Amino acid sequence: MIDMKDISKVYENGAMALDHVNVHIDKGEFVFIVGASGAGKSTFIRMLFREVLPSAGSLIVNGQDVIHMDRSDVPYLRRGLGVIFQDYRLLPDKTVTENVAFAMQVIEAPRRKIQHSVNAVLDIVGLRDKYKCFPSQLSGGEQQRVAIARAIVNHPALVIADEPTGNLDPDTSWDIMDIFKRINADGTTIVMATHDKGIVDSMKRRVIAIEDGHIVRDEAQGVYGYED
Amino acid sequence: MKISTGEYIVRETVLSLKRNSWMAFASIGTVAVSLFVLGMFLILVLNMNRMVASLESQVEISVYVLDEVSEAELRTLEERIASMQGIQSVKLIDKEKAMERFRERLGDQQFLLDALGDNNPLPNSFEVRVIQPDMVRTAAEAIRELPGVETAKYGQDVVEHLFDITRLVRLFGLALMFVLALATLFIISNTIRLTVFARRKEVAIMKYVGATDWFIRWPFLLEGIVLGCFGGVVAALALRGVYRVIAVKIYDTLAFFPLIPENPFLHYVTAAILVCGMFIGALGSTISLKKFLDA
Known part of the structure; x- marks a missing residue:
């Protein structure tokens, strides 16, 4: 699903965010990316959907060459991915249904299919009864569930989550992780950057630790391994 | 493009225009003023061109x-002139x-002429017409060389x-058009920004x-075009009104001034103004979107 070879990223200000990183992630894996702030986690995550372009190396995501692709092909790369952020990034003047449907509208999906798919994903995240609510009427956890619904409504092969539980209390975080587990159980690959020691330690999934732009640890059933 | 996408684009454009x-x-006002001045100069220049042409042909x-x-x-002279080329x-x-x-x-x-009494100070003269306007100068110069001719004048100075x-x-x-076009471009791109x-x-x-860049771009592009078009409509209506008033005056x-007839001239001017407005509108939004989409 992801094949990263000798990837480096140097920002314009000279900061080296990643230094010759090699990672291979198979289809169906559930991978945590851990590390202190500024270690290169965020760069790693953002490269996967080509928000950040690597300076050197080769990167294949979902069968597509991220580095050498045409600018005009980037949308098609992203259609195969679902992206989730710490701050949800919902549209405040759209309802739950509209926010989720938006992801299908902008890729010009047929209207009947939109209705059907939106209902299906709202069932998955357990928000069917709140479909008419606006984001401001929802709790943080509910908003993140809407964001997850939006990320998976186009059936991506890979879901990329950048600190999805960063703004949530522990109980709510666990609800969110349950949803991710279920999505993963359906065969969707998940790559998640997180600071949440409790979650990483108890999930017993693959953990990739990044420090100063290097991968310092890559364990199949890893733990968070930091004290913070 | 799918029908639902077309609907989406139109809806977003209308919403955005309402919101702002x-x-x-x-923007429409600025576009209208700029295009109005632009149109005035267009009309002025075209009319002056026509006047020059018609004066030349009458020379x-x-x-x-x-x-x-x-x-x-005098008779011999008349025959000699008549036999010249052109x-x-x-x-x-x-x-x-x-x-x-x-x-x-x-x-x-x-x-005033009474003071002259029976004297007639005016000379004998010939009125000579040439076949083509551009022959006027050479013909006049040749005639001037003939014996008995004091001078040969045409409306060269005029x-x-x-x-x-x-x-x-x-x-x-x-x-002026260039400066105004730039100002209009600036205003529209700012509005879109x-x-x-x-x-x-x-x-x-x-x-x-x-979403593809074009999917994102369309509503903004359409908004720019609509702004430019509305400005163009206002400018064109004002120009038509002004031209009619001036024409009557x-x-x-100045009945000798050969003004270009309203029809179909004003239609052409209107079309030019509208196309110009929409073009500037589209260009303005493209400029402000470029940075945003590239980021």
Whole structure:
């Protein structure tokens, strides 16, 4: 699903965010990316959907060459991915249904299919009864569930989550992780950057630790391994 | 493009124009003023071109003959001129006829001629027409060389002055049009930038979920085109009104001024203004979107 070879990223200000990183992630894996702030986690995550372009190396995501692709092909790369952020990034003047449907509208999906798919994903995240609510009427956890619904409504092969539980209390975080587990159980690959020691330690999934732009640890059933 | 996408684009455009109605209003106003001035210069230059052309084609050479030339010599001279190349017609205006015309032209002030008594200071002359306007200069020069001819004049000064003025107006108009077009471009791109800014979250999400650049671009592009088009409509309506008023005034006072007839001239001007407005609108939004989409 992801094949990263000798990837480096140097920002314009000279900061080296990643230094010759090699990672291979198979289809169906559930991978945590851990590390202190500024270690290169965020760069790693953002490269996967080509928000950040690597300076050197080769990167294949979902069968597509991220580095050498045409600018005009980037949308098609992203259609195969679902992206989730710490701050949800919902549209405040759209309802739950509209926010989720938006992801299908902008890729010009047929209207009947939109209705059907939106209902299906709202069932998955357990928000069917709140479909008419606006984001401001929802709790943080509910908003993140809407964001997850939006990320998976186009059936991506890979879901990329950048600190999805960063703004949530522990109980709510666990609800969110349950949803991710279920999505993963359906065969969707998940790559998640997180600071949440409790979650990483108890999930017993693959953990990739990044420090100063290097991968310092890559364990199949890893733990968070930091004290913070 | 799918029908639902078309609907989406139109809906987003209308929404955005409503949301920023004051800014839209200001943009339309600026576009209208710019295009109005642009149109005025267009009309002015086209009319002056036409005037120059029509004056040129009407040019006549007045050949003044020396007083000592006899009646018989006058006939010979007339034949010699008529046989020259490019001459269409030669008409003798003798002293008496010249005086008669002068009197007519003076109208109420004919009494001024009383002072002359029986003297007629006007010379014999010929009115010479050439086949093509561009032959005027050479013909006049050749005629001047003939014996018995005092001088041969045509409206060279008038035509040349008019050329100079037209050139100046055209130059000034072009410069002004350029500046105004830039100002309009600036205003429209700023309006669109505000719109984009107001919707930056939405655009960012659109990019994350895989919307193509063109899908993102269309509503903004359409908004720019609509602003430009509305401005163009206002400018065109004002131009049509002004042209009619001026045309009436000119026919009343300066009947010799050959104004281009309203129809179909004003339709062409209207079309040009509208196309120009929409083009500037589209260009303006493209400029403000470029940075945003590339980021």
